[in-house]
Amino acid sequence: MALTREYKQTVLSRIQRDPKFARALYAEAINALLEGETAVGLSALRDLVHASITFKDLARETGLGEKALHRMLSARGNPTTRSLVTIIRTIQQDLKVTPRVTV
Numbered sequence: 001m002a003l004t005r006e007y008k009q010t011v012l013s014r015i016q017r018d019p020k021f022a023r024a025l026y027a028e029a030i031n032a033l034l035e036g037e038t039a040v041g042l043s044a045l046r047d048l049v050h051a052s053i054t055f056k057d058l059a060r061e062t063g064l065g066e067k068a069l070h071r072m073l074s075a076r077g078n079p080t081t082r083s084l085v086t087i088i089r090t091i092q093q094d095l096k097v098t099p100r101v102t103v
Contacts, residue, residue: 015051
């Protein structure tokens with residue numbers, strides 16, 4: 001089922017105005033990636049980039065190409081571990097998140 005533009009706009013607006021929501025979405029993205037739900041994790045990261053840092057700024061900060069970043073964070077994206085960690089670290093810094101691992 002395709003998401004409507006209204007839904008996407010709602011999520012992007014909420015990320016922009018609610019830092020707590022943005023951090024929670026970041027945590028969900030990381031958890032999804034760790035649980036093997038790659039498409040879900042990449043989608044959440046893509047939403048965070050669209051709403052906060054922008055792909056142009058992400059490309060400048062990571063040294064990765066803007067088009068390559070779009071492909072990596074697409075539904076069929078297949079980023080290398082190195083690229084994914086670079087993207088995650090940059091988003092983390094933008095959101096001012098300090099990761100904490102619990103077992």
